[in-house]
Amino acid sequence: MNKKSSKTSSSNENYSHLELLNLGKIFFKEKKFIDFRSKGNRSGFEAIKDINLKIEKNTFVSIIGPSGCGKSTLLNLIAGLQAPTSGKIVIDGQAIKGPGPDRGVIFQNYALMPWLTTIQNIEFALNTVFPAKTKADVKERARKYLRMVGLEKASNKFPKELSGGMKQRVAIARALSINPNMLLMDEPFGALDALTRSYLQDELLSIWRKNKVTVVLITHSIEEALLLSDKIVLMSSGPSAIISEEISVDLERPRDREKIEQDPKYLKIKMRLEKHLLRETRAVEEVT
Amino acid sequence: MNKAISTRLTFVVAILSLLIFIILWQVIAQQGLLVKNFPGSFKTIESLIWWVSDPFFDNGPNDLGIGTNLLISLRRVLIGYSLAVLVAVPLGVLMGMSKLAQSSLNPYVQLLKPVSPLAWLPVGLFVFRNSEITGIFVIFITSIWPTLINTAFGVASINPDYLRVSKSLGASKSTTIRRVILPAIMPNILAGMRISMGTAWLVIVAAEMLLGTGIGYFIWNEWNNLSLENIFVAIIIIGFTGFILDQFFGFLQDKFDYSI
Numbered sequence: 001m002n003k004k005s006s007k008t009s010s011s012n013e014n015y016s017h018l019e020l021l022n023l024g025k026i027f028f029k030e031k032k033f034i035d036f037r038s039k040g041n042r043s044g045f046e047a048i049k050d051i052n053l054k055i056e057k058n059t060f061v062s063i064i065g066p067s068g069c070g071k072s073t074l075l076n077l078i079a080g081l082q083a084p085t086s087g088k089i090v091i092d093g094q095a096i097k098g099p100g101p102d103r104g105v106i107f108q109n110y111a112l113m114p115w116l117t118t119i120q121n122i123e124f125a126l127n128t129v130f131p132a133k134t135k136a137d138v139k140e141r142a143r144k145y146l147r148m149v150g151l152e153k154a155s156n157k158f159p160k161e162l163s164g165g166m167k168q169r170v171a172i173a174r175a176l177s178i179n180p181n182m183l184l185m186d187e188p189f190g191a192l193d194a195l196t197r198s199y200l201q202d203e204l205l206s207i208w209r210k211n212k213v214t215v216v217l218i219t220h221s222i223e224e225a226l227l228l229s230d231k232i233v234l235m236s237s238g239p240s241a242i243i244s245e246e247i248s249v250d251l252e253r254p255r256d257r258e259k260i261e262q263d264p265k266y267l268k269i270k271m272r273l274e275k276h277l278l279r280e281t282r283a284v285e286e287v288t
Numbered sequence: 289m290n291k292a293i294s295t296r297l298t299f300v301v302a303i304l305s306l307l308i309f310i311i312l313w314q315v316i317a318q319q320g321l322l323v324k325n326f327p328g329s330f331k332t333i334e335s336l337i338w339w340v341s342d343p344f345f346d347n348g349p350n351d352l353g354i355g356t357n358l359l360i361s362l363r364r365v366l367i368g369y370s371l372a373v374l375v376a377v378p379l380g381v382l383m384g385m386s387k388l389a390q391s392s393l394n395p396y397v398q399l400l401k402p403v404s405p406l407a408w409l410p411v412g413l414f415v416f417r418n419s420e421i422t423g424i425f426v427i428f429i430t431s432i433w434p435t436l437i438n439t440a441f442g443v444a445s446i447n448p449d450y451l452r453v454s455k456s457l458g459a460s461k462s463t464t465i466r467r468v469i470l471p472a473i474m475p476n477i478l479a480g481m482r483i484s485m486g487t488a489w490l491v492i493v494a495a496e497m498l499l500g501t502g503i504g505y506f507i508w509n510e511w512n513n514l515s516l517e518n519i520f521v522a523i524i525i526i527g528f529t530g531f532i533l534d535q536f537f538g539f540l541q542d543k544f545d546y547s548i
């Protein structure tokens with residue numbers, strides 16, 4: 001709704017672009033239709049608690065943490081796909097009530113509809129978000145974003161005819177086509193081979209630079225986080241995971257993936273991240 | 289093996305096996321090895337040619353061409369079946385989406401599904417007092433369960449990623465149903481429709497023996513005429529028609545198989 005105003009006026013704002021305030025999520029067991037035993041107090045699984053985080057406009061933020069700690073849960077909350085049990089999410093000064101086209105979401109398994117061609121997948125997003133747009137407009141716009149990820153030639157192919165990397169590029173094009181302010185990505189490159197992964201990381205960086213979006217990226221790769229982010233958020237092991245640290249990555253851009261590994265600053269942060277992840281992962285393994 | 293040669297070989301083997309079957313049948317019948325006066329394959333083929341060469345004559349309800357009877361049966365099946373699909377798909381989607389609908393409807397489905405649809409025939413006759421509508425009604429009951437159950441199962445087991453994409457775009461419930469859920473469960477719906485059609489085609493023959501006219505009644509009538517070779521003609525025609533119907537759904541299923 002207030003997308004235009006928030007994009008143009010940024011000088012006199014005293015809030016960040018995205019604020020998570022005391023955010024918590026408890027998963028309750030599904031209530032049975034008739035349940036004689038558990039009356040009243042339902043016990044649940046507290047995935048995350050007391051999450052406080054501020055993210056500035058057009059920054060690139062990575063969230064890293066041991067597996068199962070609640071990263072996906074956190075991203076789903078920001079996307080509005082799930083409702084928090086406590087706390088709130090504020091975007092440009094307004095608490096969100098659900099999903100919205102100001103946030104484009106990219107899932108690990110691409111989540112392309114197999115009955116639609118590449119271009120139809122993007123058109124589906126556009127038709128849903130902009131119902132007033134004409135058919136020709138939608139087609140033109142879908143083409144533009146396919147061109148942006150270098151897949152114009154594959155526009156009439158079905159997802160099953162594409163490689164994993166190509167599918168994720170289509171998903172990125174779909175997420176960007178609705179012109180979101182924020183790109184939310186849940187381990188988007190986790191299922192790809194190393195070469196494709198590097199290629200898409202570069203692609204994502206160039207898209208991020210050109211499109212003026214805020215990116216929240218969930219990853220389990222320290223190298224990926226370091227190469228891409230302005231800020232890395234570390235989560236503790238679950239249950240009741242919290243944010244244990246925020247690290248600013250003040251490495252110069254553009255970052256060259258070979259040279260950066262010689263940079264003492266890079267190595268220092270990397271060691272810190274490795275130590276943290278090792279500690280938290282050990283905590284997970286020793287509990288279970 | 290070379291594919292062209294292998295298909296030709298399959299064809300040759302099929303023809304050979306058919307020839308052997310026809311000859312064996314004729315020999316067994318001619319020698320009276322089974323029972324006396326059992327019609328042989330030659331006599332049956334002769335009848336088949338006779339019936340097929342003039343399929344659409346109409347000399348009153350007890351003397352219809354086999355094509356006319358076939359069309360009567362097909363018409364009943366198509367009407368009852370189509371109505372069943374129109375009810376089963378929306379109901380299945382509802383049951384797949386809503387816990388409440390699932391828990392309130394499932395007991396009836398589980399209870400009625402195993403009942404032979406022929407049990408509904410007297411009910412139909414009593415209520416409708418019309419054999420045509422009763423036939424359609426029985427086919428409706430027959431066809432509804434497989435499509436309903438497959439549709440509901442399809443919705444319940446839909447890939448949650450598709451729903452999340454739809455939700456993240458802020459799609460309305462109706463958009464999600466029309467543009468995401470229905471296409472996603474097309475393979476399930478078609479699988480259900482294929483089973484429904486197969487069962488409907490089985491049931492119509494039995495139902496028509498009690499209803500008058502139709503290919504099932506043709507069999508009953510020829511039994512009264514003690515003309516076994518005409519019954520064999522009907523069996524061949526029923527089998528062939530069922531095969532064509534099944535192949536049609538097989539073709540549709542291939543079209544909507546997203547995995548290949």
Ligand SMILES: Nc1ncnc2c1ncn2[C@@H]1O[C@H](COP(=O)(O)OP(=O)(O)O)[C@@H](O)[C@H]1O
Pocket residue numbers: 027045047065066067068069070071072073074238
């Ligand atoms: N819908 C749910 N119901 C119950 N528990 C859930 C649900 N979703 C996630 N969880 C639990 O919450 C924890 C965090 O899950 P998730 O956010 O997927 O972790 P991550 O993405 O960091 O691997 C896990 O222990 C998981 O089992």
Ligand SMILES: [Mg+2]
Pocket residue numbers: 071072073186
């Ligand atoms: Mg996850």
